[in-house]
Amino acid sequence: MVLLLEAINALREFLDTGGQVLLVIAVITFAMWLLILERFMFFFGNYRKYKGEVLNRWHARNERNSWNAEQIRQAMISRAGIKLNSNLPYINVMVALCPLLGLLGTVTGMIEVFDVMAITGSGSARSMASGVSKATIPTMAGMVGALSGVFASTFLQRRAKREVELLEDKLLLDH
Template identity: 45%
Template sequence: MVENIPLLRGVIHLVGDGGPYVAWIFASGVLMWAMVIERYWYFRRILPQQAMEMQAQWNARTDHSSWCARQIRQTMISRLNASMTVGFPVLQVLVPMSPLLGLIGTVTGMLGVFDSMALRGNADARSMASGVSQAMICTMTGLAVSITGLYPVHYFRTRASQETELLADRLPL
């Protein structure tokens, strides 16, 4: 089955050559993108319905100007903002964590290079190649996963702020 899917075969080969840290980087990337897709789905499908329901609840109220009404309005806005920002802390940890895992893999690979140099007593390129390869694969994978997560994190943070302001404008005092 894997032989028929070249991309999957390439990923398995990359994980094998890069060492155990590449597997952790890929796992964090999969988790990050699952959360990005979930947040995209939320902002695209669920948020508009929640905002309309909240606006209908606010408009159904007769009192909009009392202290209690302002507190209720603020609570409604805060609840919707909280539901928009669910998972943001995890995303904000996963993005910088990937290059750090890559750095750990790089250090591990370079330690392998130094061990091979110490065992053989010279700079044999063949013995150093696997350690250098592991170091480069870990670095590249960590950066690739992190860079692809930068834009979605920024986009969702900005979008949540904009939607909160729009909702506040739609709920007049």
């Protein structure tokens, strides 16, 4: 219990040194990773069952060579593609938003530095330290959040594209 309280206090101190923007970056990054984990759970869990159902429905058809059958095949592939790409645009938006929020943190931190300089009338490093940390920590956090999301997002997009192509191959017209 003591260790948990120490961790919470350390996190609180870190968020205080980074300013309000750091909290927003943390919330966005957390939401992004929730969506990423949801996509991973879908790919490695629910999609296999869904793919099996689609293949069973297709192979249960008596007729698979007509124009109507091709339209049904394309609709099945399209629905699977929609399911596979669900939430990926939101993840990409959050990935793009993280560095922009980091830049906002940089600007607000530098404004604080200039305020301190205007109030004290000097460029004392001690008086500017708080503003400098509020300028650099959100930038770092925004970049870390964006980079972690870029790798996951790229993996998920490639996986979705590959799964759609594999499904297309399995739903051949003459089989």
